[in-house]
Amino acid sequence: MPATPASPDPTMEAIGQAVGEGRSGHTLSARHKLLELWAAIGVTGDPLHRCSLAHYLADLYEDPAQALAWDVRALDAADAVTEQRVQEHHAGLHIAGFYPSLHLNLADDYRRLQSFDAATEHINAAKEHAPHLRQDAYGAHLRTAVDEVAEAISRRDTAKRPSAPGPAGLSSP
Template sequence: MAERQEQAAPDAVMTRIGQVVMLHHAGDREEAQRRFLDLWAEIGEDGDPLHRCTLAHYMADTQDDPADELAWDLRALTAAGEIADDRVAPQDGALAVRSLYPSLQLNLAADYLKLGHGRAARAHLRRARVASEFLADDGYGNGVRAAIGRLETRLREDGPADGPGPRPPRQRP
């Protein structure tokens, strides 16, 4: 019974991350970045993997430098691998954890493309496409699949070359 109540209780850290995401979406990127860094310091490198994954995933969006964006997206992917299946959605945990990977891999593909590493971008995009089979047929899943398709089209148009190219927009569903 206590375990059920704990699972139903709101997660204060996730709420705080969500508030900073709203601040960022409202246009205050610098303040959002500062608050994300403060939260990162509180959570710590060994903190809850779901918190680290979520925070790093959104922190990447506040970066100006594509290399910094990549570093945060890599932190998010690493943390995702540490999330217990029941941490995301107790009723269907394994599927819920797997549903994080398409977006994480998509963001890495976009990061590598910005840095001019077409081969790495294609590899992560393939992983995103494979992982997308676990997405539900809903707004989020369809949005991620559409973003994967857009980046696939862009990579086909850009050709096989590795090297700096124009910075594509951040891929968010």
């Protein structure tokens, strides 16, 4: 994601600060801050805020069922985000580019929960949306993760992937 937003957004800045805190190893504090922001945003708040917050918050849970709940919220919110809203936040972003990561995370959650049919459905959706990824390091990272999760699904492997985002090493965009 390019560094300069189109216009200041204090909520997105607060989400970013909490994510940074989580990535630096302060998982509980980051989770607490994001949950407070969620309460302030509300379930009918700005879909971009809800999508971003839920997507990152899911990464702060080791339990795949808890992560799944937040990843479902992120996908639901993404479906309500307009391209105009994304462009208002950052001219270089497109909502279509969110979907590969959102579906990847859901596929991984379902796989870890042994729900392989649902995992397959979401990994196929991630692959379908992968052409919307940028041709950069982030896009390459996600394409690799899609391949890893697809392979794990085919093996019926429920172990957490070493490269997966999470409290021990957050790397999710």
